[in-house]
Amino acid sequence: MNQLEEKSFALLFEGKRLDPVSIDRNMVGFCSKCDSDLESLAYYCTESGWMVSTRCKKDHMALIRYDKQWNWLGDLDLQITQEKISVGDLSREKLEAVFTQAEIRDMLACQQGLPYIRQNVYRARAKYDKFEKLFGVKIDI
Template structure:
């Protein structure tokens, strides 16, 4: 498996718990859990996870070192084999395009949202229509119309506004 993204663009929004990859992919967490993840490559302190994100075919785990406080992304393949460790910076410059998107909690790629969150609010047909629309494929307009009526509820429950 080959990971395809620009490692220099990894950013993380602490208040929103969103991982930003390639300055435009916003990935909400599917799990928030603290686990010991290994040793920091900078200072050899303990790394502890705090959010888990689906990224391509991988799981991206955001970790913080207890000694130097650096944030790291650790990628695991589907079999939970280690793929790589990458530094990540905290988003704090709101003039950046990606930061503005993160601050709005806007999600336009529905594939980055945990299925259980979607299924809580939307019907299977509505989810299918949103996925098809986000990919530029043909979709049933009525199902997308019904889903859009529920966007405010989804935002209220999970804190993400959908733009599909």
């Protein structure tokens, strides 16, 4: 699977990492899965032509290949990758800087498939951005 790094828009393609030559946003076609507009996220230049990573409004991803004259060659699968870390891997000190005891308990319970209080997890999720800003880590549960 081809992968797109979320922040840098670097593309991992056939084992190679390609940095974007442009991150212009343009309408570049229609999503093959839902027919809504596909918007470009980043453009890459390769020896054989061009590639464009795209996303539709419903978050379907596609990697479009073109030759050097911008003739369409085909769409490939694309997946976005994020630096995600699960709650259990984070130190208690970091968690406690942002989340309450109850939120931490229920995030862990949610992750482990144990009963949890939904509201605590919702409240915790609302703080993920804050946590990311503080520690540069995206939480995944």
